[in-house]
Amino acid sequence: MSVTEQIQSDLVTAMKAHDRDRVSALRMILSQLQLSRKEATGDFGEDQEFTVLNSEKKRRLQASEGFRAGGREESAIKEEAEAALIDTYLPAAMDEAELTGLIKDAIAGVGATGIQDMGKVMSKVMPEVAGRADGKAVSEIVKKQLAQ
Numbered sequence: 001m002s003v004t005e006q007i008q009s010d011l012v013t014a015m016k017a018h019d020r021d022r023v024s025a026l027r028m029i030l031s032q033l034q035l036s037r038k039e040a041t042g043d044f045g046e047d048q049e050f051t052v053l054n055s056e057k058k059r060r061l062q063a064s065e066g067f068r069a070g071g072r073e074e075s076a077i078k079e080e081a082e083a084a085l086i087d088t089y090l091p092a093a094m095d096e097a098e099l100t101g102l103i104k105d106a107i108a109g110v111g112a113t114g115i116q117d118m119g120k121v122m123s124k125v126m127p128e129v130a131g132r133a134d135g136k137a138v139s140e141i142v143k144k145q146l147a148q
Helices: 003-016 020-039 046-069 073-087 096-110 115-129 135-147
Strands: none
Touching (some): 003 046, 020 046, 020 073, 046 073, 096 135, 115 135
């Protein structure tokens, strides 16, 4: 069962349970997945679904920070709850040791010698960690490894 199918199934369950907040959040997530599927050129698989979900999670966490800074605690809590809901559909995040090992293998694989080869390393690593690691975290570890 794909992530989209799982969300559709959970949406039906939430609708039957009259859980308005969950229904609303699942509809927004499903809508974004369907829109991304329509806009995609070529295959739209599980990796792309995870990319969309990560993007939506990140958007909600940023909105939460903004609401908190503006003194709107209720809205911040709602956004955080939606981010937590999205997190349930994402695969388990890679720990730093596993990610570092993968990056070291990629560095050796592309023959990277310095920071100027960061793009090559990132383009090799990112498809392998899709949905399981944040691009910013990957970038920081790649920089650290290439600086050594």
